[in-house]
Amino acid sequence: MNTLPQILLRSFQEVPDRVAVHLLEDDADTPVSFRRLVERAAGFSLALTEAGVRPGEVVVLILQHGEALVASFFGAMMLGAIPSIMPFLTEKLSPEHYRRSLAALVEITRPAAIITYADFAGEVRSAIPPGSSVRAVLLSERIAPALSVDGGGFPGLDRSPAEICLLQHSSGTTGLQKGVALSHEAVLNQIECYARVIGMTAADTVVSWLPLYHDMGLIAGFLMPILRRAPLVLMSPFEWVRAPWKLLRAVSDHHGTLSWLPNFAYNFCATKIRDRELEGIDLSSWRAVINCSEPMRLSSHEAFLRRFNPCGLRPESLATCYAMAENVFAVSQGGIEAPVSVDRVDTRSLIVDRIARPAQEDGDALPMLSAGRPIPNSRVRILDDQRRDLPERHVGEIAIHSDCMLTGYFNRDDLTAKAFHQGWYLTGDLGYLAGGEVYITGRKKDMIIVGGKNIYPQDLEELAGQASGVHPGRVVAFGVFNDQMGTEDVVVVAEAGLADEGERRRIADDIRGRINRGSDVVLRYVKIVEPRWLLKTSSGKIARAANREKYLADDKAERQPSG
Incomplete structure (x- = not known):
């Protein structure tokens, strides 16, 4: 089996001038070829080596969406280090809280280095506790592309597929103490399997605004298209929030075919985008707009379709997915080969009896959007509080088993042990199975999800x-x-x-x-x-x-x- 940097290097050797990613920044569209991406990544790899970072050590990336973030992520991998992207400081977040979050990440993850901007380095250094594991803070602006990449001299190319290739942290102080460790093998198993399920080829174009520290953005909206050589159009989440119409313009201009959105984004786009911002936009190329990461609502799909059907959006383009970082990304997928199933269940039965009984014609019905069928090599069970299997349509905790599960929570053996039962990962999500499809009803755990973000x-x-x-x-x-x-x-x-x-x-x-x-x-x-x-x-x-x-x-x- 291959590793992620081996696959990237092969693209560099075979199709060096093919565009790997279009970076939409402000009003500029910057194409980055595989040659440019690997040369920049190699520059970061060499800089990390000179700073004394060794294979297997963690490198934290505190950068906004752009070429430096994309290149430094792969650069850490080319060294054999383990990249972990931390959310960048926003205007809404106080510097004091951000420093506490960074200190929490450093304490648990014990990174060897941090890569950030020169004008943010002071903020980063002030958050690093005395005597911490961090030996270097590298400034992205001072790291030049490698003059040559001969395919050798990068320790990351010799890593085992079973070794950890990346860490993914949720946002929030607690989330930063719980890094999901994923191996090359797990990531590539997921990408191979999921790409097959959605029919992804190099002829597809992925358009994404999703943050790269979240599994939906990191895997579906970044690693999968690049490693599969499908063109990627990437815009900043901050830019999308300010001007959501730019996502649709990017789909129209680049003939985008695939995008993933949290449920709130359907409502946000439907209500915030004005008529004049839709002039000349053609969404007929969008073959799958996949709802993921939040409770999925039929009303959100209907509002999105009503608003953008005049621009060419087709009903069959609306799809669904159940995903989590602990399975790399997707657990199940719906809406690709057939329309998303809608299960109309009796509301009282679901809430009181925890049974998803089909509603009577004149009864109080709750429409449940299916999250589709488990992807190949991923299995789903529904368990009661004693961890016994429940019958179809009975609500319980969702447990999963696959060939793309997490290695564990990084440096947290205690959390890893609690998360598994007889080899099955206990998701903390509640749901039921009906007709072989997965339906999500809520969360056993108390996490709040706002705008696709875990709180x-x-x-x-x-x-x-x-x-x-x-x-x-x-x-x-x-x-x-x-x-x-x-x-x-x-x-x-x-x-x-x-x-x-x-x-x-x-x-x-x-x-x-x-x-x-x-x-x-x-x-x-x-x-x-x-x-x-x-x-x-x-x-x-x-x-x-x-x-x-x-x-x-x-x-x-x-x-x-x-x-």
């Missing part, structure tokens, strides 16, 4: 707990799905003394400000409640799911007309 509630609870007047340990954070936005809103409920309304507003504003400054989360709702409002588990922990249900029940009661 750990304990991070927000820690920040909210620092607000003056909040009772220690009496805070809960959870997500509530917003149908209009197609993603979750973040809610924080905190206990405080029996203060007047003005004091409660002050505490709520304090919590909102701390979370907005201390994370890149925009807090939508804060509720200040009296002591003993929050529910606890039998072990004394705050019960997030139970408190979420209590909050929703109270909210519904408050909106009921009186009398």
